[in-house]
Amino acid sequence: MVDLKVKVHNLEFKNPITLASGTCGFAREMADFFDPAIVGGFFLKGSTLKNRDGNEYPRMAETPSGMLNAVGLQNKGIDYFIENIYPEIKDYDTQLIINVNGSTVEDYIALTEKVNELDKIRGIELNISCPNVKEGGMAFGVSCPGAEMVTREVRKVYDKTLIVKLSPNVTDISEIARAVEGQGADAVSLVNTFLGMAIDAETRKPKLSTITGGLSGPAIKPIALRMVWQVANAVKIPVVGMGGIMNAADAIEFMLAGASVVQIGTAVFKDPTLPVQIINELEDYMLRHKVQSVNDLIGELQI
């Protein structure tokens, strides 16, 4: 038997295969397909303080080996989550991490304080990298001062595991990672989507209502992998890696590059049972390669 357990700060994951925020709903939707206890954890859909309708239709466009989305953080607000969703999912035997989003630092703080009360949510993923909202979102995540400020203020009110989710739309992502590490982040997760665009040549119009949107899927994998590797070499805190993971080999590559835990995002749209398959294949790989613990894969790129 191989040992799949891995820790990110205080958070114990039964295995390193988790689901990315915005692509696994509030975990319930995935429970229609598989037992949530199988996977390492769920990074729940991005929540905001108040209800958000999100952007107008159309919100997505298919691209070569990927897709653009312009959802814009549609959600019913944190109170709705606490009252209506949390009770239903809180006893899932897996890690539930909430993805929090604000337009202002005050939003982030208020949200975090509410989330702090939830027993079964042992960590937050601070999203300072959403490219699909007009205010806040990525604006914080693309500069060191912005990223530092949000991290510092949230850190003051939160003492469970704080994971800061980084934007790839920057010149030097390891600089931002170091900045949030300096402000007390317990881990970083990367990457969020790349700002992209699609046009319909026939109608000469943008394909998304918002003109630009976030690119995800295998298309971005080479860039995401490079960033995980750079960041893992730049910080001491654990790295949660994602971006285009479609199979166990991809997941292993991210771990070799330095990710302790990986998130499966867009791939579940193609196959919602994929995370389960990846766990099985990861076990097979470890048996075949005589790797005892997943910890022996993390950052073990041979160069």
Place this chain on the structure above:
Amino acid sequence: MVDLKVKVHNLEFKNPITLASGTCGFAREMADFFDPAIVGGFFLKGSTLKNRDGNEYPRMAETPSGMLNAVGLQNKGIDYFIENIYPEIKDYDTQLIINVNGSTVEDYIALTEKVNELDKIRGIELNISCPNVKEGGMAFGVSCPGAEMVTREVRKVYDKTLIVKLSPNVTDISEIARAVEGQGADAVSLVNTFLGMAIDAETRKPKLSTITGGLSGPAIKPIALRMVWQVANAVKIPVVGMGGIMNAADAIEFMLAGASVVQIGTAVFKDPTLPVQIINELEDYMLRHKVQSVNDLIGELQI
């Protein structure tokens, strides 16, 4: 008949379909497949002052809808070009633009001065965005001061058309575009490749000798298109667009986003005659949409 002619500063292109630097050799190689006079122009392989051996093998890795390369500007140096290659290609009835690369500003200046003497090279593409060299290259292209400095110094010694090729590996590409515009660039071209990485999960080694390399191909198209659109909205000088163009629809999308001329790069590896097909399909599109001149497509995105 439709009018395909388009101008970038003083450079007249008989049509907007050109070939990207590093993917069309020195045009001769493409002449094995089609008459070079058919296309708008060739952006010749990146040249340096002295001979460069480039990076070690392996230099490429296939990725979903794209590829990574780590060529590292292998070329025999500008003198070899002037003596042995230029005479052979100088009478091609099309625009020949040379792509110049330096490790230092002095390199760029020396190179430009030599190129200035070549009658049939009416423009240079200043590559400040190569991700595959240890010194110079992208280092200049990812900060405004760096980009400004090279542009300013080269501008002093060059009065034909100066196109500056931008790196997409930045937080705000329109800022860099404005910076080089401010220093007298006649046009900008974008995007160069994205810094990416590939790992072989079985051997646990990087797939490239240099660990990281440049990502190109359709995978990057949505990001490249977004950047062209942002830059076209930020500067007054013409924009030369590229990144994953595989067919006429892609080329048209870049023009709608604001590119006056487009470059076909990686796609020619799949089909070296593609630029010719794209010109034909562009004509068809214009006839079908009753577009008289390509100039009526440039920047004509309907929003």
Place this chain on the structure above:
Amino acid sequence: MRKFKRMAKKFVADFVVVDNKPLNATNFLIKARSNSVLPTILPGQFVNVEINDAKEIFLRRPFSVFEVDYNQNTISMIVKILGRGSKKLTEIEAGCNISLVYPLGKSFTYPAATDKVLLIGGGSGVAPMLFLAKESGLDKTQVDILLGARTKEDHIDVESYSKYANLHYATEDGSLGEKGFVTQHSVFVNDLNKYDKIYACGPDGMMRAIAKVAKAADVFCEVSLENLMACGFGVCLCCIEPTNKGNLCVCTDGPVFNINELKW
């Protein structure tokens, strides 16, 4: 091997294509068999289909269920060639595997035993309407089906459904049935109030036109909406439709909506 403990409400599985036959120039009937027993699948629900071996097609494509055979474990769908994915799908050969996510979405509200109903289908929207006609349990006298298409050639042959319903046709060029849009057809124009329920599936424009008249006439009316979907099971929030309850997902809160919910 980790055991896959199914939570058993939705599934992903490879089916084997047992039949793929052209219904006319652009519509194909594809029937696929599962190895496992099928869950209940109702009219209006859909499946999300992976397109095999197609370069540059990344996501699945949604198609309404047209027929379910619980003895044979087969699901059928009518696929109209629209773009690259549907084209490729219609080229699949019997014997090939095809991956489906199923069953997805909410079904139409079943009519009451005494209801008189009008089913309106346009384009590939016929599929769920025929499915509903068959499954409704109503007598043929209670069910009218109105099908709209551009020309006679665009209609697919549904004569076998005349045992479940009275068939009416509208074509834009008058080559079959009455000339004009479905909303100009006599059963729609004259007799709307004799129906207890109207169900419709088809292009957006048609749905809106029907909804407008039905709303004015205050008749119960459900429409099935098409929409760009990334996941099909409610996690991506790409497939929204603005409603009285805010933006709802067409894939889970729909694709069937009561017109009174919609902001049309």
Place this chain on the structure above:
Amino acid sequence: MRKFKRMAKKFVADFVVVDNKPLNATNFLIKARSNSVLPTILPGQFVNVEINDAKEIFLRRPFSVFEVDYNQNTISMIVKILGRGSKKLTEIEAGCNISLVYPLGKSFTYPAATDKVLLIGGGSGVAPMLFLAKESGLDKTQVDILLGARTKEDHIDVESYSKYANLHYATEDGSLGEKGFVTQHSVFVNDLNKYDKIYACGPDGMMRAIAKVAKAADVFCEVSLENLMACGFGVCLCCIEPTNKGNLCVCTDGPVFNINELKW
């Protein structure tokens, strides 16, 4: 329509697959016909093949030419299943289109009329060796072919070539011909100096082993190299091999190199 004025040295065209037959468990012979007259194609040259309908395969795959029939306008190649692209290629059916870029690379230097030659092929490296044996114009007595493989099953049947050359086999398990690597085979170990020219194609390790001995024995020796290629026609500079003249492209300066040029 703009006229496509061919510069006529290299081509991109759709061929029709006329035959695809398994030679053993992992090797297939694929023959494809062109609509146009073929240019001269020589042993050692290769074609770059587009893999149809394969998700996640972006670039073409290079394969050596095994046979050319100028009457039928066909090119044949031997494809060994290595990874995803070659696997997919071996599944192509007769009648399908396949796009080739051709002819690519430099051929082997033809032997002089009086030369005695040894051709050594390993794995899929047999293809150009058999092509060369046939095209060399030499008498059978002048040509020895030595083929290496892991086991008898890995060898493909090349008996028909015994009219052009004397066939010798090496297998690692001794199940066909002599046991061991080609470089341990008696024709190689004992008789190297009786050959005027040695030609080899196969895995990198085999090429290096042969080159080492040939160099020591000071015999003329050309080897064909395999390498990761993006373009196949000399523009990407990905396929380099360090040589006395610097980094050369395997696709245009090779794939055939004289061992004295190489930095081995």
